[in-house]
Amino acid sequence: MSTVTTDTPKSGSKFETKFDAEAFAMNVARAMESGGKALAAYLKPRESGEVQDRPPAELAEVVKTFTSVAEYWLSDTSRSSDLQTKLAKDYLDLWGSAVRRMAGQDVEPAIAPSPRDKRFADPEWKSNQFFDFVMQLYLLTTKWAQELVRDAEGLDPHTRRKAEFYVQQVTNALSPSNFVLTNPEVLRETMASSGENLARGLTMLAEDIAAGKGMLKIRQSNPDNLVVGVNMATTPGKVIYQNEMMQLIQYSPTTETVLRTPLLILPPWINKFYILDLKPEKSYIKWCVDQGITVFVISWVNPDKRLGNKSWEDYMKQGPLTAMDVIEKITGEMKVHTAGYCVGGTMLATTLAWLAEKRRQRVASATFFAAQVDFTHAGDLLVFVDEDQIAALEQDMKTAGVLEGSKMAMAFNMLRSNDLIWSYVVSNYLKGQQPSAFDLLHWNSDATRMTHANHSYYLRNCYLENRLSTGTMVLDNTLLDLSQVKVPVYNLATREDHIAPAESVLYGSQFFGGPVKYVLSGSGHIAGVVNPPASNKYQYWTNDNIKDANVAQWMKGAVEHKGSWWPDWRQWLSELDPEEVPARAVGSDAFPPIEDAPGSYVRVRA
Numbered sequence: 001m002s003t004v005t006t007d008t009p010k011s012g013s014k015f016e017t018k019f020d021a022e023a024f025a026m027n028v029a030r031a032m033e034s035g036g037k038a039l040a041a042y043l044k045p046r047e048s049g050e051v052q053d054r055p056p057a058e059l060a061e062v063v064k065t066f067t068s069v070a071e072y073w074l075s076d077t078s079r080s081s082d083l084q085t086k087l088a089k090d091y092l093d094l095w096g097s098a099v100r101r102m103a104g105q106d107v108e109p110a111i112a113p114s115p116r117d118k119r120f121a122d123p124e125w126k127s128n129q130f131f132d133f134v135m136q137l138y139l140l141t142t143k144w145a146q147e148l149v150r151d152a153e154g155l156d157p158h159t160r161r162k163a164e165f166y167v168q169q170v171t172n173a174l175s176p177s178n179f180v181l182t183n184p185e186v187l188r189e190t191m192a193s194s195g196e197n198l199a200r201g202l203t204m205l206a207e208d209i210a211a212g213k214g215m216l217k218i219r220q221s222n223p224d225n226l227v228v229g230v231n232m233a234t235t236p237g238k239v240i241y242q243n244e245m246m247q248l249i250q251y252s253p254t255t256e257t258v259l260r261t262p263l264l265i266l267p268p269w270i271n272k273f274y275i276l277d278l279k280p281e282k283s284y285i286k287w288c289v290d291q292g293i294t295v296f297v298i299s300w301v302n303p304d305k306r307l308g309n310k311s312w313e314d315y316m317k318q319g320p321l322t323a324m325d326v327i328e329k330i331t332g333e334m335k336v337h338t339a340g341y342c343v344g345g346t347m348l349a350t351t352l353a354w355l356a357e358k359r360r361q362r363v364a365s366a367t368f369f370a371a372q373v374d375f376t377h378a379g380d381l382l383v384f385v386d387e388d389q390i391a392a393l394e395q396d397m398k399t400a401g402v403l404e405g406s407k408m409a410m411a412f413n414m415l416r417s418n419d420l421i422w423s424y425v426v427s428n429y430l431k432g433q434q435p436s437a438f439d440l441l442h443w444n445s446d447a448t449r450m451t452h453a454n455h456s457y458y459l460r461n462c463y464l465e466n467r468l469s470t471g472t473m474v475l476d477n478t479l480l481d482l483s484q485v486k487v488p489v490y491n492l493a494t495r496e497d498h499i500a501p502a503e504s505v506l507y508g509s510q511f512f513g514g515p516v517k518y519v520l521s522g523s524g525h526i527a528g529v530v531n532p533p534a535s536n537k538y539q540y541w542t543n544d545n546i547k548d549a550n551v552a553q554w555m556k557g558a559v560e561h562k563g564s565w566w567p568d569w570r571q572w573l574s575e576l577d578p579e580e581v582p583a584r585a586v587g588s589d590a591f592p593p594i595e596d597a598p599g600s601y602v603r604v605r606a
Contacts, residue, residue, distance in 0.1 A: 020194040027195035034202035038209050045214035061389060065162045072152040083148070090140045098133050111139045119177040119418060124184035131184050134176045142171040158386060165383040172417045178426060186430045193432075200432030208428075217406070218424050221441040222434055228446075229598050232439050233274035235286040238586045238593035239299075239600075241326045245310065245318040247299040247599040248326055251285060253583035255292040260579040261364050262294035263337045264323055266344035269300040269315070269454075270408055272446055272602050275530060276341065278439045282532055284566070291570050294584055296327055296336075298344075302448045302604040308401030312350070312457040313476045320351050324362050330588045335364040337573060341529065342500060345371020346462060350473065352487065353480035365576050367490040367569065369529045370500040373482060373511060374469035375462050377504040379497075380415050385463040390456070397452030405447025405606040415498040440526060447606045469511045486514040490572055492565065494521045494528025502551050509546045517572060518546045520558070521565050533564040540565040 045051040073080050090110065097107045113120040113135065125131050149155075149163040176182035180190065180198070189197045204219070211217045225231055237251035265285070267273035276297070277285040288295050298319055303310065310318075320338070328334055340348030345368040355362055372378060397403050413420040427433045435441070467473035473480045489512050493505035502520055509516045521528040522538030531538055543558035561568065587593045 019191050023194035023196070027193075027199040030199035031195065031202045034199065034206050038202060038206035041206055041210040042214055051214045058389075061162065062166050065159055065166055068155060068159050069149055069152045069163050072154060073148065087141075087144050090144065091137070094133070094136055094140060098129065101129060101132075110136050111143065113139060117418075118423070119175055122185050124188075128184060131176075131182070134182050138171075138174070138176050145171060158382070161380075162383050165380060169414060169417060172422055175418075175422065178422055178430075180430055183426065183430065186426065189431050197430070197432035201429040204432070204434070205429045212406070215406070217445075218421065219428060219435055220420070220424055220438070220445050222437040223442060224437055226437050226439055226442040228274060228603055229596075232279060232443070233277045233598035233602065234280060235277050235283055235289065235597065237295075237597035239595045239597065240330065240587040240591045240593055241323075242594060242599075242601070243318050243322065244307065245301055245315060246323070247301075247594075247601045248323050249297045249299055249597045249599060250330070250586045251289050251295045251297070251597065252586050253292075253294065254290050256583055257580040258292045258294045258583050259337075259573070259577060260581045261333055261335055261337050261577045262296060262327055262331055263288060263339065264320065264327060265295065265297045266320055266338065266340040266348050267298065267300070268342040268344045269448060269450065270343055270405075272302075272443065272448060273297055273299050274598060274602060275440075275443050275526065277598070278443065278530065281534065282439070282530055284530060284532070287532060287566060292580065292583075293337075293573075294331065296323060298323055299599050299601045300448070301601050302405075302606060303402055303451045304449065305401030308397075308451050309453050310451045311453040312347075312461075315347060315454055316351050316354065316475070320348065326591060330591055331584060335362060337365045337367070337577070338363050339367040339369065340371055341369040342371055342525070343458065345369060346373060346458070346468070349373045349482065349485070350468060350475055350480060352485045353468075353473075353482050354475055354478055356484035356486070357478050357480065363487050365488045365490070365573065366485075367492070368505070369492050370494050370497055370505065370525050371491075372462070372500045372504050372508055374504065374508040375466045376469075377501055377507055378463060379499065379501040379504065381411070381499060382463065384411060385459060387464070390459050390464060393459070394452065394456050397455065400452070402449040402451055403455050405449050408450065409445070409447045412499065440530070449606050469508060482511040483513040485512050488514055488576055489516040490569055491516055491518045492521060492529065492569075493518065494524050496522075496524040497528065499525045506546060506549070506551055506554060516546060518543070518554070519565055519568065520551070520555075531564045531566070533566055536563050539563065540568065542568070 046053060073083055094110045097110055101107045109126075109132070113125075120135055125135050145167050146164070149160060149167055152160070152163075155163065180186050186197070205216075208217050208219055209215070211219075235251055237249050239247045240250045241248040265273070265276065267276065277283045280286055285295055285297060300319070301307065324336055327336055338348055338352075340346070348366060348368065349371070352363060352366055375382075393403070424435065428435065461467045461473050465472075468480060469482060471479070471481045471483075489509070491505060491509050493500070493502040495502055497505075506518055506520075509518045519540055519542055521531065521540045523531065528538065539560055539562050541555065541558035541560050543554050545554065545557055
């Protein structure tokens with residue numbers, strides 16, 4: 001049944017659509033039916049006992065933090081009165097300007113959104129007086145709430161950081177762009193389709209709650225034609241070793257000769273390794289193979305409760321240390337080039353310090369992709385780190401054995417909630433638009449679990465106590481000292497990183513004992529790393545001076561290079577070790593191939 005009719009417009013005008021009341025009534029009925037299914041999908045696991053609702057531990061943190069802010073403003077009558085007066089004056093000024101605009105006067109807005117704020121990009125937010133008023137009212141209220149935190153005296157830095165973060169989450173959620181009646185784009189779509197968008201959207205909402213087993217699992221990508229091993233992670237190779245913690249993949253050579261020293265890549269276990277092997281045109285792994293490098297990659301297990309007691313030490317010994325032993329037996333090379341991404345880089349740094357203390361020379365060079373070894377400037381994730389929050393999380397993890405990947409994914413999404421949460425709420429459930437098939441976002445939603453012992457060690461030793469850079473971290477009864485790490489380091493940061501801020505990576509560069517090349521890439525934590533040369537996107541900066549400098553100072557002496565940093569890294573690798581040997585076969589008699597890459601561990605979904 002057609003739900004939209006159109007009239008032939010006058011010359012030069014836009015097509016107009018007639019609202020179909022009958023179709024609208026049918027679509028509302030469909031939407032209500034889907035709403036009932038969504039409610040049923042929410043209630044079913046609770047009725048069966050699969051899900052037990054209880055107030056989230058984070059709620060207590062929010063209340064405690066906002067109470068600290070409120071105590072400052074409410075402790076003084078004149079202070080709280082001034083606060084109310086300021087907001088009332090802003091509202092009255094906005095109302096006055098709105099009235100003058102209705103009278104035909106040209107009036108400057110009381111407040112305007114940032115040009116980069118995509119929520120208010122539609123022209124009707126400014127051209128329509130109602131939407132313009134609602135938008136300005138929201139922006140003024142948001143500004144007032146942010147100033148409440150900014151101007152509250154006596155808050156310790158951590159409480160202020162938490163308050164700023166929580167205010168941002170609340171105000172993002174309450175944006176008028178997130179509601180049907182106050183979003184001009186959604187209203188136009190609703191009228192044009194006679195409500196079919198809402199029927200489609202609530203159908204997707206019901207499906208996403210069912211997929212999340214009673215929790216909303218927002219789809220960020222259409223999974224059609226995005227299958228690991230079929231459309232992504234397709235670089236030819238074999239799993240040549242596995243244990244309970246990881247599979248080790250060796251990739252098939254595509255060149256007649258290769259660098260003598262092989263490369264071992266340590267991806268994060270918070271996410272899956274195929275971020276470095278998306279579609280072939282984006283694959284860093286394929287590019288390395290095509291550059292004449294023998295590439296080995298660790299594919300971490302997606303752990304369950306049985307592996308809950310696996311610690312940071314277990315990950316190190318059964319991960320990179322075991323991989324180095326296997327690589328030596330296959331290639332005959334005692335040393336490897338290494339690369340670690342995000343928390344995989346932090347693991348690599350601890351492994352290097354452990355090897356240095358044991359006086360074992362296994363590594364020729366170390367490359368870090370958006371990885372931290374010092375957490376002084378660790379950014380927004382510090383919001384989730386203090387003794388109370390970690391203790392509460394540890395209690396939950398101890399019961400379950402693992403931290404569910406969905407919880408970590410939500411924490412990362414909250415760092416950019418407008419882009420990674422609310423934009424999809426609007427497009428999926430209000431506009432009824434199926435998201436496009438996007439390999440990166442499909443990977444982002446392919447969550448992994450974390451063992452409670454490993455994650456607890458990471459949070460306490462790195463984020464909470466910052467032990468690695470201060471030389472007080474103990475691993476395997478060994479005191480770690482980064483200054484004893486003498487291997488050459490290529491330390492890549494990304495300029496817009498919310499997870500491993502460029503400032504943090506630069507500061508961390510100073511703790512290594514050998515030569516460090518700090519490189520700053522354009523874009524963020526993913527796109528700044530996964531930036532193939534053929535795309536000709538972004539840029540990177542180099543500057544040999546990393547001592548006693550922050551990023552702003554470092555940038556003053558930096559040289560900008562257009563495009564990808566990948567060729568610069570490959571040149572750096574060749575200068576360290578240019579010797580080549582005939583391309584190697586995959587595996588050996590002692591380590592025959594077990595299965596085709598990308599292996600079975602990566603296919604386990606949480």
